[in-house]
Amino acid sequence: MTDPASSTTDVHLALISHTNVGKTSLTRTLLRSDVGEVVDAPHTTMENTLHALATTEGGDRLLLWDTPGFGDSLRLKARLEQRGTAVGWFLSEVWDRVADRALHSSQQAMLAARDLTDVILYQVNAAEDPEFATQVEAELAMLAWLEKPVILLLNQLPPHSRRQEREDLEQRWRDRFAKPPIRRVLALDAFERSWIDEVQLLAAVGEVLPRAEQEAMARLLPVWQAKALERFNASIEAIAALLVTAILDREALSAGQPARLARMGALRRLASRLEAAVRKLDETLIRIEGLEGASARRIDTALTATRSHGDRPSPLQGAAGGAALGAGAGAALDLALGGASLGLFTALGASLSAAAGWSWSQRAVDKRTLGWSAPFIEDLLAEAAARYLAVTHHGRGRGRYEGEALDSWRELADTAKGKSTADVAALLAAFDDPEPDRLEERARKAVRSVLTRALLEEYPHGEWIL
Ligand SMILES: Nc1nc2c(ncn2[C@@H]2O[C@H](COP(=O)(O)OP(=O)(O)OP(=O)(O)O)[C@@H](O)[C@H]2O)c(=O)[nH]1
Ligand SMILES: [Mg+2]
Known part of the structure:
Protein backbone atom coordinates (compact mmCIF):
# COMPACT_ATOMS: atom_id res chain seq x y z
CA MET A 1 0.00 0.00 0.00
CA SER A 194 16.19 -20.66 11.56
CA TRP A 195 16.87 -17.13 10.39
CA ILE A 196 17.39 -18.61 6.93
CA ASP A 197 13.78 -19.90 7.00
CA GLU A 198 12.63 -16.40 7.94
CA VAL A 199 14.48 -14.87 5.01
CA GLN A 200 13.06 -17.52 2.71
CA LEU A 201 9.56 -16.52 3.80
CA LEU A 202 10.19 -12.84 3.13
CA ALA A 203 11.73 -13.63 -0.25
CA ALA A 204 8.61 -15.66 -1.11
CA VAL A 205 6.43 -12.73 -0.02
CA GLY A 206 8.39 -10.55 -2.45
CA GLU A 207 7.65 -12.98 -5.27
CA VAL A 208 3.88 -13.17 -4.73
CA LEU A 209 3.22 -9.49 -3.94
CA PRO A 210 1.51 -7.22 -6.45
CA ARG A 211 4.11 -5.36 -8.54
CA ALA A 212 3.67 -2.02 -6.75
CA GLU A 213 4.70 -3.59 -3.44
CA GLN A 214 7.44 -5.77 -4.89
CA GLU A 215 9.80 -2.82 -5.20
CA ALA A 216 9.35 -1.90 -1.56
CA MET A 217 9.89 -5.53 -0.58
CA ALA A 218 13.15 -5.50 -2.55
CA ARG A 219 14.25 -2.68 -0.22
CA LEU A 220 12.86 -4.27 2.96
CA LEU A 221 14.33 -7.75 2.52
CA PRO A 222 17.98 -6.54 2.74
CA VAL A 223 17.14 -4.73 5.99
CA TRP A 224 15.93 -8.01 7.48
CA GLN A 225 18.90 -9.93 6.04
CA ALA A 226 21.39 -7.40 7.39
CA LYS A 227 20.01 -7.80 10.92
CA ALA A 228 20.20 -11.58 10.60
CA LEU A 229 23.82 -11.40 9.42
CA GLU A 230 24.67 -9.00 12.23
CA ARG A 231 23.49 -11.60 14.73
CA PHE A 232 25.39 -14.33 12.88
CA ASN A 233 28.63 -12.33 12.90
CA ALA A 234 28.24 -11.45 16.57
CA SER A 235 27.82 -15.16 17.38
CA ILE A 236 30.93 -16.04 15.37
CA GLU A 237 32.88 -13.41 17.34
CA ALA A 238 31.68 -14.82 20.65
CA ILE A 239 32.63 -18.41 19.77
CA ALA A 240 36.01 -17.36 18.36
CA ALA A 241 36.73 -15.47 21.58
CA LEU A 242 35.97 -18.59 23.63
CA LEU A 243 38.34 -20.68 21.50
CA VAL A 244 41.16 -18.14 21.78
CA THR A 245 40.72 -17.99 25.55
CA ALA A 246 40.81 -21.79 25.80
CA ILE A 247 43.85 -22.06 23.52
CA LEU A 248 45.80 -19.53 25.56
CA ASP A 249 44.75 -20.82 28.97
CA ARG A 250 47.48 -22.35 31.14
CA GLU A 251 47.49 -23.89 34.58
CA ALA A 252 50.56 -24.58 36.66
CA LEU A 253 50.90 -27.89 38.51
CA SER A 254 51.02 -27.35 42.26
CA ALA A 255 54.46 -28.03 43.69
CA GLY A 256 54.99 -30.66 46.35
CA GLN A 257 52.11 -32.88 45.30
CA PRO A 258 52.27 -36.35 43.78
CA ALA A 259 52.22 -35.96 39.98
CA ARG A 260 48.76 -37.43 39.49
CA LEU A 261 47.18 -35.27 42.18
CA ALA A 262 48.89 -32.16 40.85
CA ARG A 263 47.62 -32.96 37.36
CA MET A 264 44.08 -33.54 38.50
CA GLY A 265 44.10 -30.29 40.45
CA ALA A 266 45.39 -28.30 37.48
CA LEU A 267 42.94 -29.99 35.16
CA ARG A 268 40.04 -29.13 37.45
CA ARG A 269 41.05 -25.49 37.55
CA LEU A 270 41.35 -25.36 33.77
CA ALA A 271 38.05 -27.17 33.37
CA SER A 272 36.26 -24.96 35.82
CA ARG A 273 37.36 -21.83 33.94
CA LEU A 274 36.37 -23.34 30.63
CA GLU A 275 32.99 -24.32 31.94
CA ALA A 276 32.37 -20.77 33.14
CA ALA A 277 33.44 -19.48 29.72
CA VAL A 278 31.05 -21.84 27.93
CA ARG A 279 28.22 -20.78 30.22
CA LYS A 280 29.01 -17.18 29.36
CA LEU A 281 29.08 -18.07 25.67
CA ASP A 282 25.60 -19.61 25.94
CA GLU A 283 24.35 -16.47 27.66
CA THR A 284 25.87 -14.27 24.97
CA LEU A 285 24.36 -16.36 22.16
CA ILE A 286 20.96 -16.28 23.88
CA ARG A 287 21.14 -12.48 24.16
CA ILE A 288 22.27 -12.04 20.54
CA GLU A 289 19.26 -14.05 19.34
CA GLY A 290 16.84 -11.90 21.34
CA LEU A 291 15.95 -14.75 23.69
CA GLU A 292 15.85 -15.26 27.42
CA GLY A 293 17.12 -18.29 29.26
CA ALA A 294 20.23 -20.05 30.48
CA SER A 295 22.65 -22.89 29.78
CA ALA A 296 21.56 -26.42 30.46
CA ARG A 297 22.31 -27.32 34.04
CA ARG A 298 22.20 -31.06 33.79
CA ILE A 299 24.69 -33.71 32.83
CA ASP A 300 23.69 -35.52 29.68
CA THR A 301 25.15 -38.94 30.37
CA ALA A 302 23.99 -40.39 27.04
CA LEU A 303 26.70 -38.45 25.28
CA THR A 304 29.63 -40.46 26.59
CA ALA A 305 28.42 -43.42 24.58
CA THR A 306 27.63 -41.55 21.40
CA ARG A 307 30.81 -39.55 21.05
CA SER A 308 33.55 -42.11 20.99
CA HIS A 309 36.64 -41.07 19.13
CA GLY A 310 38.35 -44.44 19.32
CA ASP A 311 42.03 -43.93 19.75
CA ARG A 312 42.20 -40.19 19.43
CA PRO A 313 44.95 -38.51 21.36
CA SER A 314 44.28 -36.99 24.73
CA PRO A 315 42.91 -33.47 24.79
CA LEU A 316 45.35 -32.49 27.46
CA GLN A 317 48.92 -31.80 26.81
CA GLY A 318 51.82 -30.53 28.71
CA ALA A 319 54.62 -32.11 30.52
CA ALA A 320 52.62 -34.16 32.96
CA GLY A 321 52.74 -37.46 31.09
CA GLY A 322 51.85 -40.78 32.58
CA ALA A 323 48.61 -42.31 33.69
CA ALA A 324 45.36 -42.22 31.81
CA LEU A 325 42.38 -40.47 33.27
CA GLY A 326 40.39 -43.63 32.60
CA ALA A 327 37.02 -44.26 31.05
CA GLY A 328 34.32 -41.75 31.83
CA ALA A 329 36.85 -39.06 32.64
CA GLY A 330 34.61 -36.37 31.22
CA ALA A 331 31.70 -37.34 33.40
CA ALA A 332 34.05 -37.57 36.39
CA LEU A 333 35.28 -34.08 35.67
CA ASP A 334 31.75 -32.77 35.42
CA LEU A 335 30.88 -34.37 38.75
CA ALA A 336 34.04 -32.97 40.30
CA LEU A 337 32.96 -29.51 39.19
CA GLY A 338 29.77 -29.89 41.16
CA GLY A 339 26.09 -29.33 40.71
CA ALA A 340 26.38 -26.29 38.49
CA SER A 341 28.01 -28.37 35.77
CA LEU A 342 26.92 -27.95 32.17
CA GLY A 343 27.78 -31.54 31.38
CA LEU A 344 30.33 -30.02 29.06
CA PHE A 345 33.09 -32.48 29.78
CA THR A 346 30.79 -35.45 29.50
CA ALA A 347 30.05 -34.17 26.01
CA LEU A 348 33.72 -33.79 25.26
CA GLY A 349 34.53 -36.80 27.40
CA ALA A 350 35.30 -39.50 24.91
CA SER A 351 38.40 -37.71 23.78
CA LEU A 352 39.37 -37.15 27.41
CA SER A 353 39.18 -40.81 28.21
CA ALA A 354 40.36 -42.34 24.97
CA ALA A 355 44.05 -41.87 25.43
CA ALA A 356 46.13 -44.48 27.10
CA GLY A 357 48.35 -41.74 28.39
CA TRP A 358 48.53 -38.01 28.37
CA SER A 359 49.57 -36.66 25.09
CA TRP A 360 52.84 -34.83 24.88
CA SER A 361 51.86 -33.74 21.43
CA GLN A 362 53.41 -31.01 19.40
CA ARG A 363 52.79 -28.16 21.75
CA ALA A 364 55.60 -27.37 24.14
CA VAL A 365 54.14 -26.16 27.35
CA ASP A 366 56.82 -26.36 30.00
CA LYS A 367 57.13 -29.28 32.39
CA ARG A 368 55.02 -27.77 35.13
CA THR A 369 52.22 -26.35 33.00
CA LEU A 370 49.04 -27.77 31.46
CA GLY A 371 47.03 -26.41 28.58
CA TRP A 372 44.26 -27.71 26.34
CA SER A 373 45.46 -29.83 23.44
CA ALA A 374 44.70 -29.33 19.77
CA PRO A 375 42.23 -32.26 19.50
CA PHE A 376 40.36 -30.96 22.51
CA ILE A 377 40.11 -27.48 21.00
CA GLU A 378 38.83 -29.05 17.82
CA ASP A 379 36.07 -30.80 19.75
CA LEU A 380 35.36 -27.63 21.66
CA LEU A 381 34.83 -25.84 18.36
CA ALA A 382 32.20 -28.43 17.35
CA GLU A 383 30.58 -28.24 20.79
CA ALA A 384 30.33 -24.44 20.63
CA ALA A 385 28.91 -24.69 17.10
CA ALA A 386 26.25 -27.14 18.34
CA ARG A 387 25.33 -24.73 21.12
CA TYR A 388 24.98 -21.92 18.58
CA LEU A 389 22.78 -24.07 16.33
CA ALA A 390 20.51 -24.97 19.24
CA VAL A 391 20.13 -21.35 20.35
CA THR A 392 19.66 -19.88 16.88
CA HIS A 393 16.91 -22.39 16.05
CA HIS A 394 15.00 -21.68 19.26
CA GLY A 395 12.01 -19.47 18.52
CA ARG A 396 11.10 -16.90 21.13
CA GLY A 397 7.49 -18.08 20.81
CA ARG A 398 8.57 -21.30 22.51
CA GLY A 399 9.53 -19.44 25.67
CA ARG A 400 12.82 -19.47 27.60
CA TYR A 401 15.81 -21.25 26.16
CA GLU A 402 16.89 -23.93 28.61
CA GLY A 403 19.59 -25.74 26.63
CA GLU A 404 17.28 -28.37 25.22
CA ALA A 405 18.52 -31.52 23.56
CA LEU A 406 21.80 -30.78 21.83
CA ASP A 407 22.49 -34.22 20.36
CA SER A 408 21.21 -33.70 16.83
CA TRP A 409 22.91 -30.27 16.66
CA ARG A 410 26.15 -31.95 17.81
CA GLU A 411 25.90 -34.40 14.95
CA LEU A 412 25.38 -31.59 12.46
CA ALA A 413 28.24 -29.54 13.94
CA ASP A 414 30.58 -32.55 13.86
CA THR A 415 29.81 -33.20 10.22
CA ALA A 416 30.37 -29.54 9.37
CA LYS A 417 33.66 -29.54 11.28
CA GLY A 418 34.72 -32.60 9.29
CA LYS A 419 34.20 -30.61 6.11
CA SER A 420 36.11 -27.56 7.33
CA THR A 421 39.47 -29.31 7.68
CA ALA A 422 41.61 -26.59 6.10
CA ASP A 423 40.29 -23.79 8.33
CA VAL A 424 40.34 -25.97 11.44
CA ALA A 425 43.91 -27.11 10.67
CA ALA A 426 44.97 -23.48 10.20
CA LEU A 427 43.57 -22.63 13.63
CA LEU A 428 45.31 -25.55 15.31
CA ALA A 429 48.55 -24.74 13.55
CA ALA A 430 48.37 -21.26 15.08
CA PHE A 431 48.74 -22.65 18.61
CA ASP A 432 52.36 -21.59 18.71
CA ASP A 433 51.89 -18.37 16.84
CA PRO A 434 53.15 -15.55 19.02
CA GLU A 435 50.75 -13.12 17.29
CA PRO A 436 47.42 -13.18 19.16
CA ASP A 437 45.77 -11.23 16.33
CA ARG A 438 46.53 -13.99 13.90
CA LEU A 439 45.10 -16.55 16.32
CA GLU A 440 41.88 -14.56 16.62
CA GLU A 441 41.59 -14.24 12.88
CA ARG A 442 42.07 -17.96 12.35
CA ALA A 443 39.59 -18.77 15.11
CA ARG A 444 37.01 -16.52 13.46
CA LYS A 445 37.62 -18.16 10.10
CA ALA A 446 37.33 -21.70 11.47
CA VAL A 447 34.12 -20.86 13.33
CA ARG A 448 32.59 -19.17 10.30
CA SER A 449 33.49 -22.14 8.15
CA VAL A 450 31.89 -24.69 10.53
CA LEU A 451 28.72 -22.66 11.15
CA THR A 452 28.23 -21.82 7.49
CA ARG A 453 28.66 -25.43 6.42
CA ALA A 454 26.26 -26.62 9.12
CA LEU A 455 23.61 -24.09 8.04
CA LEU A 456 24.05 -24.84 4.34
CA GLU A 457 23.81 -28.55 5.03
CA GLU A 458 20.37 -27.85 6.50
CA TYR A 459 19.33 -25.07 4.14
CA PRO A 460 20.88 -25.59 0.72
CA HIS A 461 18.83 -22.63 -0.56
CA GLY A 462 20.60 -20.28 1.85
CA GLU A 463 23.70 -19.52 -0.29
CA TRP A 464 23.14 -15.82 0.22
CA ILE A 465 24.75 -16.19 3.67
CA LEU A 466 28.14 -16.83 2.01
N1 LIG B 1 4.80 -27.80 19.53
C1 LIG B 1 4.48 -26.57 19.11
N2 LIG B 1 3.51 -25.91 19.74
C2 LIG B 1 3.19 -24.68 19.32
C3 LIG B 1 3.87 -24.06 18.24
N3 LIG B 1 3.35 -22.84 18.07
C4 LIG B 1 2.40 -22.70 19.01
N4 LIG B 1 2.30 -23.79 19.77
C5 LIG B 1 1.39 -23.99 20.91
O1 LIG B 1 0.04 -23.88 20.46
C6 LIG B 1 -0.76 -23.22 21.44
C7 LIG B 1 -1.46 -22.03 20.82
O2 LIG B 1 -0.50 -21.06 20.46
P1 LIG B 1 -0.91 -19.54 20.10
O3 LIG B 1 0.31 -18.89 19.58
O4 LIG B 1 -1.63 -18.92 21.23
O5 LIG B 1 -1.95 -19.85 18.92
P2 LIG B 1 -2.87 -18.79 18.14
O6 LIG B 1 -3.00 -19.31 16.75
O7 LIG B 1 -2.37 -17.42 18.31
O8 LIG B 1 -4.25 -19.00 18.92
P3 LIG B 1 -5.56 -18.03 18.94
O9 LIG B 1 -5.11 -16.65 19.14
O10 LIG B 1 -6.33 -18.54 20.10
O11 LIG B 1 -6.26 -18.26 17.66
C8 LIG B 1 0.19 -22.84 22.59
O12 LIG B 1 0.08 -23.81 23.58
C9 LIG B 1 1.55 -22.86 21.93
O13 LIG B 1 2.56 -23.16 22.87
C10 LIG B 1 4.92 -24.80 17.58
O14 LIG B 1 5.57 -24.36 16.63
N5 LIG B 1 5.17 -26.05 18.06
MG1 LIG C 1 -3.23 -15.76 19.14
Missing part, protein backbone atom coordinates in the same frame (compact mmCIF):
# COMPACT_ATOMS: atom_id res chain seq x y z
CA THR A 2 1.89 3.03 -1.31
CA ASP A 3 1.44 6.45 0.20
CA PRO A 4 1.51 8.81 -2.84
CA ALA A 5 2.42 11.85 -0.73
CA SER A 6 5.63 10.37 0.66
CA SER A 7 6.19 7.60 -1.93
CA THR A 8 6.85 5.16 0.90
CA THR A 9 5.16 1.79 0.93
CA ASP A 10 3.78 -0.36 3.71
CA VAL A 11 3.77 -4.08 2.96
CA HIS A 12 1.14 -5.80 5.08
CA LEU A 13 1.24 -9.49 5.98
CA ALA A 14 -1.48 -11.20 8.00
CA LEU A 15 -1.09 -14.43 9.94
CA ILE A 16 -4.32 -16.33 9.54
CA SER A 17 -5.18 -19.83 10.79
CA HIS A 18 -7.65 -21.98 12.58
CA THR A 19 -7.62 -20.99 16.25
CA ASN A 20 -4.84 -22.25 18.53
CA VAL A 21 -2.44 -23.22 15.73
CA GLY A 22 0.32 -20.79 16.77
CA LYS A 23 -0.10 -17.36 15.15
CA THR A 24 0.81 -15.39 18.25
CA SER A 25 3.70 -17.76 19.00
CA LEU A 26 5.10 -17.23 15.49
CA THR A 27 4.59 -13.47 15.82
CA ARG A 28 6.74 -13.59 18.98
CA THR A 29 9.38 -15.66 17.20
CA LEU A 30 9.58 -13.27 14.25
CA LEU A 31 9.60 -10.15 16.44
CA ARG A 32 11.85 -11.68 19.12
CA SER A 33 9.54 -10.14 21.68
CA ASP A 34 6.76 -11.45 23.93
CA VAL A 35 3.83 -9.66 22.32
CA GLY A 36 0.21 -10.71 22.72
CA GLU A 37 -1.12 -13.65 24.69
CA VAL A 38 -0.32 -17.31 24.13
CA VAL A 39 -2.52 -19.96 25.75
CA ASP A 40 -3.20 -23.54 24.76
CA ALA A 41 -6.90 -22.80 24.25
CA PRO A 42 -9.07 -21.61 21.38
CA HIS A 43 -9.75 -17.93 20.74
CA THR A 44 -7.02 -16.43 22.86
CA THR A 45 -6.30 -13.52 20.52
CA MET A 46 -9.51 -11.53 20.05
CA GLU A 47 -8.49 -8.50 17.95
CA ASN A 48 -6.37 -7.89 14.86
CA THR A 49 -3.08 -6.55 16.15
CA LEU A 50 -0.40 -4.81 14.08
CA HIS A 51 3.37 -5.19 14.53
CA ALA A 52 6.32 -3.71 12.62
CA LEU A 53 8.82 -6.29 11.35
CA ALA A 54 11.21 -4.02 9.45
CA THR A 55 11.59 -0.40 8.31
CA THR A 56 13.90 1.00 5.64
CA GLU A 57 15.75 4.30 6.04
CA GLY A 58 13.45 5.73 3.37
CA GLY A 59 10.38 4.85 5.48
CA ASP A 60 9.00 1.69 3.82
CA ARG A 61 7.59 -0.66 6.41
CA LEU A 62 7.01 -4.40 6.61
CA LEU A 63 4.03 -4.95 8.89
CA LEU A 64 2.53 -8.09 10.37
CA TRP A 65 -1.04 -8.56 11.57
CA ASP A 66 -1.63 -11.16 14.28
CA THR A 67 -5.30 -12.12 14.02
CA PRO A 68 -7.92 -14.09 15.95
CA GLY A 69 -8.23 -17.68 14.73
CA PHE A 70 -11.07 -19.13 12.70
CA GLY A 71 -13.67 -20.99 14.77
CA ASP A 72 -16.04 -23.63 13.43
CA SER A 73 -15.09 -23.09 9.81
CA LEU A 74 -17.02 -25.99 8.29
CA ARG A 75 -20.30 -24.53 9.53
CA LEU A 76 -19.29 -21.00 8.70
CA LYS A 77 -18.38 -21.91 5.13
CA ALA A 78 -21.66 -23.79 4.65
CA ARG A 79 -23.55 -20.78 6.00
CA LEU A 80 -21.70 -18.36 3.74
CA GLU A 81 -22.29 -20.59 0.72
CA GLN A 82 -26.03 -20.61 1.38
CA ARG A 83 -25.95 -16.87 0.92
CA GLY A 84 -23.81 -17.01 -2.20
CA THR A 85 -20.13 -16.40 -1.77
CA ALA A 86 -20.49 -12.70 -1.00
CA VAL A 87 -19.03 -12.37 2.47
CA GLY A 88 -20.04 -8.72 2.86
CA TRP A 89 -23.08 -9.40 5.06
CA PHE A 90 -21.04 -11.62 7.37
CA LEU A 91 -18.31 -9.03 7.72
CA SER A 92 -20.72 -6.16 8.42
CA GLU A 93 -22.71 -8.10 11.01
CA VAL A 94 -22.02 -7.32 14.70
CA TRP A 95 -20.98 -10.50 16.48
CA ASP A 96 -20.75 -10.45 20.24
CA ARG A 97 -17.20 -11.06 21.49
CA VAL A 98 -18.42 -13.33 24.27
CA ALA A 99 -21.67 -14.92 23.09
CA ASP A 100 -20.44 -15.37 19.49
CA ARG A 101 -16.75 -15.79 20.25
CA ALA A 102 -16.01 -18.14 17.35
CA LEU A 103 -17.96 -16.06 14.82
CA HIS A 104 -16.46 -12.80 16.09
CA SER A 105 -12.94 -14.29 15.72
CA SER A 106 -13.65 -15.72 12.26
CA GLN A 107 -15.00 -12.35 11.19
CA GLN A 108 -11.84 -10.61 12.40
CA ALA A 109 -9.70 -13.11 10.49
CA MET A 110 -11.69 -12.58 7.29
CA LEU A 111 -11.57 -8.80 7.70
CA ALA A 112 -7.80 -8.89 8.11
CA ALA A 113 -7.48 -11.15 5.08
CA ARG A 114 -9.78 -9.01 2.91
CA ASP A 115 -8.98 -5.44 3.96
CA LEU A 116 -5.71 -5.28 5.86
CA THR A 117 -3.18 -7.40 4.05
CA ASP A 118 -1.26 -7.80 0.81
CA VAL A 119 -0.26 -11.41 1.42
CA ILE A 120 -2.04 -13.97 3.60
CA LEU A 121 0.27 -16.17 5.65
CA TYR A 122 -2.00 -19.11 6.34
CA GLN A 123 -0.63 -21.29 9.13
CA VAL A 124 -1.47 -24.94 9.78
CA ASN A 125 -0.67 -27.42 12.51
CA ALA A 126 1.53 -29.69 10.38
CA ALA A 127 1.37 -32.45 13.00
CA GLU A 128 -2.19 -33.10 11.79
CA ASP A 129 -2.74 -35.49 8.93
CA PRO A 130 -3.21 -33.30 5.84
CA GLU A 131 -5.62 -35.88 4.40
CA PHE A 132 -8.10 -35.15 7.19
CA ALA A 133 -7.56 -31.40 7.51
CA THR A 134 -11.17 -30.52 6.77
CA GLN A 135 -11.13 -27.20 8.66
CA VAL A 136 -8.06 -26.21 6.63
CA GLU A 137 -9.90 -26.97 3.40
CA ALA A 138 -12.89 -24.91 4.46
CA GLU A 139 -10.73 -21.98 5.52
CA LEU A 140 -8.72 -22.04 2.30
CA ALA A 141 -11.92 -22.10 0.28
CA MET A 142 -13.17 -19.00 2.10
CA LEU A 143 -9.80 -17.25 1.67
CA ALA A 144 -9.85 -18.11 -2.05
CA TRP A 145 -12.93 -15.91 -2.44
CA LEU A 146 -10.77 -12.92 -1.49
CA GLU A 147 -8.31 -13.44 -4.39
CA LYS A 148 -5.22 -12.59 -2.40
CA PRO A 149 -1.92 -14.50 -2.61
CA VAL A 150 -1.66 -17.12 0.15
CA ILE A 151 1.53 -18.66 1.54
CA LEU A 152 0.98 -21.84 3.53
CA LEU A 153 3.16 -22.02 6.65
CA LEU A 154 3.78 -25.34 8.35
CA ASN A 155 3.83 -24.99 12.14
CA GLN A 156 4.22 -27.58 14.93
CA LEU A 157 6.65 -29.69 12.91
CA PRO A 158 8.68 -32.47 14.58
CA PRO A 159 12.02 -31.24 15.97
CA HIS A 160 15.32 -31.32 14.10
CA SER A 161 16.23 -34.62 15.77
CA ARG A 162 13.36 -36.26 13.84
CA ARG A 163 14.44 -34.92 10.46
CA GLN A 164 13.03 -37.68 8.26
CA GLU A 165 9.60 -37.41 9.86
CA ARG A 166 9.75 -33.66 9.43
CA GLU A 167 10.62 -33.90 5.74
CA ASP A 168 7.93 -36.52 5.10
CA LEU A 169 5.29 -34.31 6.71
CA GLU A 170 6.39 -31.28 4.71
CA GLN A 171 6.10 -33.30 1.52
CA ARG A 172 2.64 -34.60 2.40
CA TRP A 173 1.34 -31.06 3.05
CA ARG A 174 2.91 -29.91 -0.21
CA ASP A 175 1.38 -32.75 -2.18
CA ARG A 176 -2.04 -32.03 -0.75
CA PHE A 177 -2.19 -28.23 -0.74
CA ALA A 178 0.27 -26.78 -3.26
CA LYS A 179 -2.53 -25.43 -5.48
CA PRO A 180 -4.54 -22.20 -5.72
CA PRO A 181 -5.05 -20.07 -3.71
CA ILE A 182 -1.74 -21.26 -2.26
CA ARG A 183 1.33 -19.89 -4.03
CA ARG A 184 4.04 -21.32 -1.77
CA VAL A 185 4.29 -23.96 0.98
CA LEU A 186 7.02 -23.24 3.55
CA ALA A 187 8.14 -24.78 6.83
CA LEU A 188 8.19 -22.09 9.48
CA ASP A 189 7.80 -23.48 12.95
CA ALA A 190 7.23 -21.06 15.81
CA PHE A 191 9.29 -23.25 18.18
CA GLU A 192 12.18 -24.33 15.98
CA ARG A 193 13.13 -22.46 12.84
